[in-house]
Amino acid sequence: MSLSDHPKAYGTAALVAAFAAGVLVTLGFKDAYPELESRFQEKKRRRPGSRAADGGREPNPRRSSIFWGAPVTLEDHEQDAGSSRSDGVVEDGIAGCIGHTPLINMRSLSEATGRTILGKAEFLNGAGGSPKDRVALSIIRAAERDGQLVPHRGDTIYEGTVGSTGISLATLARAMGYRAHICMPDDQSREKSDLLRALGAAVERVPVAPITSPDHFVNLARRRAAEHAAARADGSRGFFADQFETPANWEAHAAGTGPEIWRQTGGLVDAFVAGAGTGGTVAGVARHLKERRPAVRVVLADPQGSGLYHKVKHGVMYAPTEREGTRRRQQVDSMVEGIGVNRVTANFEAGRDLVDDAVKVADEQACRMARWLVENDGLFLGSSSAVNCAAAVVAALQLPPGSVVVTVLCDSGTRHLSKFWKHIKDMGLEEHEATDLFAELGLEKQA
Numbered sequence: 001m002s003l004s005d006h007p008k009a010y011g012t013a014a015l016v017a018a019f020a021a022g023v024l025v026t027l028g029f030k031d032a033y034p035e036l037e038s039r040f041q042e043k044k045r046r047r048p049g050s051r052a053a054d055g056g057r058e059p060n061p062r063r064s065s066i067f068w069g070a071p072v073t074l075e076d077h078e079q080d081a082g083s084s085r086s087d088g089v090v091e092d093g094i095a096g097c098i099g100h101t102p103l104i105n106m107r108s109l110s111e112a113t114g115r116t117i118l119g120k121a122e123f124l125n126g127a128g129g130s131p132k133d134r135v136a137l138s139i140i141r142a143a144e145r146d147g148q149l150v151p152h153r154g155d156t157i158y159e160g161t162v163g164s165t166g167i168s169l170a171t172l173a174r175a176m177g178y179r180a181h182i183c184m185p186d187d188q189s190r191e192k193s194d195l196l197r198a199l200g201a202a203v204e205r206v207p208v209a210p211i212t213s214p215d216h217f218v219n220l221a222r223r224r225a226a227e228h229a230a231a232r233a234d235g236s237r238g239f240f241a242d243q244f245e246t247p248a249n250w251e252a253h254a255a256g257t258g259p260e261i262w263r264q265t266g267g268l269v270d271a272f273v274a275g276a277g278t279g280g281t282v283a284g285v286a287r288h289l290k291e292r293r294p295a296v297r298v299v300l301a302d303p304q305g306s307g308l309y310h311k312v313k314h315g316v317m318y319a320p321t322e323r324e325g326t327r328r329r330q331q332v333d334s335m336v337e338g339i340g341v342n343r344v345t346a347n348f349e350a351g352r353d354l355v356d357d358a359v360k361v362a363d364e365q366a367c368r369m370a371r372w373l374v375e376n377d378g379l380f381l382g383s384s385s386a387v388n389c390a391a392a393v394v395a396a397l398q399l400p401p402g403s404v405v406v407t408v409l410c411d412s413g414t415r416h417l418s419k420f421w422k423h424i425k426d427m428g429l430e431e432h433e434a435t436d437l438f439a440e441l442g443l444e445k446q447a
Contacts, residue, residue: 094175097126098133099256103264108376109389112437114446115396119409120261128168130411131257131281136168138252139241140176151177154236158225160218162337163192164411165243170201183221188337189419211343218244244278245346253284261285261406262292270403271297273392275339275384276308279348281408286354300358301391303366305333306340312358317342335363335420338384338410359391366390368440371429380413383420390441397446
């Protein structure tokens, strides 16, 4: 009996043939879209919640084919709800622009040392333009979870800062429904306090005082927060951000900056170099990188006048300027702002046992490095970034050729025009044409 004589059999055979043809067509065209697959996998790697974003290996998406040829790639076209860096995604407010900063190869430093020196471009964070954006957001979200801050209730965030944390807090406070009140020492660059006021923050510039004094800028901010409820009497609260001691500081870097560095280097990082003000960056990044690869070397970059260098090298908090009659400034005897301190904060303590070494950077070295980076790499950076880069060169020379060193590019030089960059001009470095990095830094040239 022929198939045409049996309609049911004919229909079944046609269905089987159609199914087989569909499978063959799919397999035949599977090589026509490798670019689409590549783009999809790249998007997955860039999602903050994915394993790859945390430095882990992507799960293998391939499955064995029951037919012939190369295995078929199975694709998941679902968009992660938490994705904040995929093409075409609109960020939800300024907070969505924080993190995922580029890692820049500073070619002039790499070529001079024979090691790859990379700068984590934290000055490109989209809120306040520094690593403190991560910290400020982490502090605010932790306070909201604990009920200490409630949006649009009139709550005010108080903080004592030399500038960058205050700028990040002031920016996010407005965006998230709060006010900001910043206390800062009066020896910091004027453009920082001007920017804070432009961002809508109340600013108190106070005389420099030791941390033991109730008038120290941090202690004043704590007191202002405690006095808030009585002064306002409107049901709003005052919240002291406490950036030096809160674990939300180092946790922001352990959860964000560290995993980003690991992913961006593919795990091929031999050393991490950073200065410490609060200590949150070096502690948080060190905790993540050391967990991934214990052999990663963590090096503290410390400006002159800070005691942390001696704390790491000798276990004693000491700076030569502590000698009676030698100190020129109450806080840290350096023109560098943002890093350097003469006490161990809770944030630095959280990673102190992970710091392997320290490099002391003089003000003159920082100034010469800052000018070198402008002339050779087009990077216009602030004083703490210059210290980090100078220390990164020293740390790189202690590693085998070809090693990878990562440091932090904290903020733009525009915040340091009236002080740090004015001093660079006064030194005559704007007219000075430097051709030898090692001569500029006073280092022995490598063979």
